[in-house]
Amino acid sequence: MSTFGDYTRNIGLAMAGKSPWGNDGGDKPESGSGGESGGDKPKGPRNPWLPGGGNGNAPEEPRRSANIEDIFKNRGKGGGGPGGPSFQMPRRPGGKSWLPFIIGLIVIAGLASTSLHLVAAQEQAVVKTLGNYTRTLSPGLHLSAPYPIETVDIEDVQGVRTVRIPDSGQEVKLILTGDQNLVDLSYIVRWNINDLEDFKFRLVEPIETVSEAAEAAMRASVAEKELDETFSGQGRASIEQDVRERMQATLDSYQAGIRVLGVEIEKADPPAQVVDAFRDVQVAEQNADAARNQAQGYAQQVLATAQGEAEAFNKVYEEYRMAPEVTRQRMYYETMERILSQTDKTVIEADGVTPYLPLPEVRRRSTNPPTAVTPAPNSGGQ
């Protein structure tokens, strides 16, 4: 009884905006309306929304709270609210209230909304009759018993769902490889629902289970690979395939009703802490290639020169062979001509004449050795 009193008092608070502790004034009869107070005038269920029988708004019902009709009436009398049109409910023939009709409509609408179900093409729905799974609805419009009796749960079955691991914003997850290195992997799992009944009733958290199974499977698969394999395209493909199969096996063992459509490795990188060393390997590869290229260039050049010179010699030799003596003479004179025409020439007839020649070679030879020797005896003598 006391809880009921609290309840009504709270209603009084909500309606009148008065303090729930100030148990006076208009609130007093409200809190006392427990049920047996109107013993001489019983009115059945004391629903504030229902007008009391045919009496309408009889004065002996002061505690009846405002209903929709009252609100509308008051607005009509007041000449309309600010800007609002003056609205009056049309009178029903016989002067009775429209309320039963409105309530009926609401009830029907409520029933319809809980018993008519449009299942779209990608979806299916499970129906529970009093909590007991009874059937699965395929796409289309379906009827069921209204809410408390049958509950219908529509779920997208065909649609592909994705789980990204690690989630964006999560810390990077380093996975140990078989050769005890670490790799920074991120991947996406695509899945959909295979069996809606299993999906709904076998696992508490099917979606979290998918990502957990994925993590376990990925870790197990990567642990069987070496680090370099996780970077290569072929290694990745085999990991993806492996993870998919492992996950499916795990989920099947839970009877999760989930089909794993695919696993895609988005990136497989070395951990950030050692990424420089990994880059240096690539740089080294390029350096090595560069060195090889330069050597190739040199080789081409040397060979081309050799071939050119050999060819030139061959050509001259051909001529030479025809007339060796003359060719030799001719080449000699031509060469000398070219050389001597460009140089200063001095022709000296007599033997024993030594002209002054300011040759840098001679000068250097005469001055250098004494200066190098002189300090040594001085220091040694002291």
Next chain:
Amino acid sequence: MENLWNNYRSAVILTGLAIIAFFTSAYIVPEEEQVVVIRTGEPVGTVNTPNGSTGAGLYFRIPLIESVRRIEKRLLDLEMTDEEVLSNDQQRLLVNAYARFRITDPVRMVERAGTTDGVRTALEPILNSVLRQELGRRTFQDMLTAERGAALANVRTNLDRQAKQYGAEVVNVQIKRTDLPEAPLESAFRRMESDREREARTIRSQGARDAVIIRAEADAEAAKTYADAFGKDARFYDFYRAMKSYETTFANREGGPENSMVLSPDNEYLRQFRGRR
């Protein structure tokens, strides 16, 4: 209204009582749940248990005396905290595993553990210790690939044995993560780094080696070409090459030193210069 009440008073009261009785005694057991009926603290019956004869649906109890305890019927997960495991070759590994279990004997569960959270609290330390025991027998390398061996199956069996006391059944145990603890992690990074440095150095020196070989091969090839051509007449080559060499050495080049020559009249070039003797 008054007539209705006066005429059918008993019927209305009876109907009201019936409605109240219905709503206080009926309860719905959904597919996802199993229920233990408790009468004054004693479990007296179950509904919708995994192996039971009753299914989900509408059930009745005696109001006020009997109460129902709803228990999850679906697979529950048991997460463990990160556990540092020492392998038998003295390496440390942080392991994080999870188990999936379901309540198969709700009565026992209610008696021993109270709620499913109680079961979790009871099982978590067991999972930790069983896992550590099982993995601790293996080498570090085997721990990484624990799925391949029987380790997880053993963990599951051991955990399941314990879980039976609480009316639970462990479906499987999976290792979710294996991480290196802080210090080994650092040394692993160092090792990876030095590994890569070695690789980089190898690649660079291989490149250098290849370059040297390529150059030497070209030189050899060129020498062979020269030899083939010049070997036809060594004396003529000597002359031919001398001519070329003189030209390169003595010819005036742009910006080069000024050449001046002192020639003896006996020079071969000046043979004709002296006139016929």
